[in-house]
Amino acid sequence: MNAASTKTTDTKPAPPQLDVPLLDLCAQYAPLKQEVLAVFEQILDSQVMVNGPAVTQFEEEAAAYCGTQFAVGCSSGTDALILALMAMDLNPGDEVVTSPFTFFATCGSIQRRGLKPVFVDIDPETFNLDTTQIESVVNEKTRAIMPVHLFGQMADMDDVLDLAEKHELKVVEDAAQAIGAAQHDALAGSLGHCGCFSFFPSKNLGGAGDAGLVTTNDEEVARRLKMLRNHGAHERYFHDEVGGNFRIDTLQAAYLSVKLKHLESWHEGRRSNAAFYDAQLAEVKQVTTPVIAEGNRSIYNQYVIRAEQRDELQRYLGSAGVGSAVYYPLCLHEQKCFDYLGHKRGDFPVAEAAAQEVLALPIFPELREEQLTHVVDTIKRFYA
Numbered sequence: 001m002n003a004a005s006t007k008t009t010d011t012k013p014a015p016p017q018l019d020v021p022l023l024d025l026c027a028q029y030a031p032l033k034q035e036v037l038a039v040f041e042q043i044l045d046s047q048v049m050v051n052g053p054a055v056t057q058f059e060e061e062a063a064a065y066c067g068t069q070f071a072v073g074c075s076s077g078t079d080a081l082i083l084a085l086m087a088m089d090l091n092p093g094d095e096v097v098t099s100p101f102t103f104f105a106t107c108g109s110i111q112r113r114g115l116k117p118v119f120v121d122i123d124p125e126t127f128n129l130d131t132t133q134i135e136s137v138v139n140e141k142t143r144a145i146m147p148v149h150l151f152g153q154m155a156d157m158d159d160v161l162d163l164a165e166k167h168e169l170k171v172v173e174d175a176a177q178a179i180g181a182a183q184h185d186a187l188a189g190s191l192g193h194c195g196c197f198s199f200f201p202s203k204n205l206g207g208a209g210d211a212g213l214v215t216t217n218d219e220e221v222a223r224r225l226k227m228l229r230n231h232g233a234h235e236r237y238f239h240d241e242v243g244g245n246f247r248i249d250t251l252q253a254a255y256l257s258v259k260l261k262h263l264e265s266w267h268e269g270r271r272s273n274a275a276f277y278d279a280q281l282a283e284v285k286q287v288t289t290p291v292i293a294e295g296n297r298s299i300y301n302q303y304v305i306r307a308e309q310r311d312e313l314q315r316y317l318g319s320a321g322v323g324s325a326v327y328y329p330l331c332l333h334e335q336k337c338f339d340y341l342g343h344k345r346g347d348f349p350v351a352e353a354a355a356q357e358v359l360a361l362p363i364f365p366e367l368r369e370e371q372l373t374h375v376v377d378t379i380k381r382f383y384a
């Protein structure tokens with residue numbers, strides 16, 4: 001045994017090896033390569049690198065895909081959140097209710113707008129906002145709810161929309177991990193005042209770098225978003241308000257148009273991989289497989305299990321060639337930069353427990369059956 005081995009793995013023989021990365025984008029790119037290169041060549045030859053017809057085309061396609069009237073491309077998922085919050089006309093100090101168990105950008109964008117993030121705990125099954133707790137934190141300063149559709153499954157939007165109507169709150173959906181996810185017949189990003197999407201390469205629809213999108217059904221909000229992403233200009237060099245440079249690159253829009261056509265089939269591939277894991281891991285009592293709430297259609301941006309001895313399992317998977325990741329190891333209320341909110345460990349026990357137990361397994365659509373089997377076998381061997 002080498003010195004780097006951990007206590008647990010010391011007692012186990014080295015597991016059989018097969019390379020199963022957490023995510024491999026090369027397999028997805030290969031069949032698209034010629035089409036992408038042709039589209040890129042056309043744009044590069046034209047030297048229209050900002051705005052232009054490729055951006056308009058992608059926005060139309062994205063709006064149609066998301067079931068919304070409008071879609072406004074932008075520079076990242078983080079900037080989509082910033083833009084949406086800007087367009088909601090919130091004032092400094094206004095409170096925005098959100099989840100402590102999400103990617104940093106959810107809360108970072110609230111903070112960067114001078115707004116106050118207010119957390120409520122999560123549902124232990126879906127890892128999404130426990131919407132039954134929202135009302136307990138609503139007060140006269142509360143102006144918005146930012147539900148996060150984590151790992152590809154939508155938060156309970158019936159509850160969110162009811163509360164928003166009752167208390168006159170804006171709803172900005174952080175749908176960064178959920179393009180194409182649905183609840184009953186509604187798609188992620190189509191129910192709130194705005195829906196915010198990310199095309200970071202690891203999302204189900206990944207760009208060739210950073211890009212994002214805001215959806216809305218409100219024409220006035222769409223108009224504001226388009227101005228705000230372009231320094232607030234309604235016409236070049238004429239500014240009614242201060243926005244920023246939040247534009248999407250033309251090359252990104254063109255790349256995303258090529259990929260969008262395949263998105264449904266990629267979702268299907270992830271779903272069938274998830275079904276395989278669900279069935280194979282059902283007998284492993286130390287593991288809880290993802291729970292998809294009634295009426296939800298997940299796009300499985302991540303397949304996240306809860307696992308006993310999570311850290312040891314992760315090391316053991318690594319020693320067998322299997323990639324995995326912890327989303328997220330530290331809740332947002334415990335991050336140093338949010339110390340000023342005055343939270344302490346124990347404030348959101350369900351989220352804190354999740355941070356200790358969750359583990360994301362490889363779920364990308366191109367996984368081969370032998371790879372899926374290897375992941376399951378390795379988990380079973382670990383607990384045997």
Ligand SMILES: *Cc1c(COP(=O)(O)O)cnc(C)c1O
Pocket residue numbers: 076077078079102103105106148174176177197198199200210211212
């Ligand atoms: C990825 C992500 C973001 C930010 O998107 P970027 O494109 O990386 O800026 C925001 N919220 C959630 C939940 C995300 O997963």
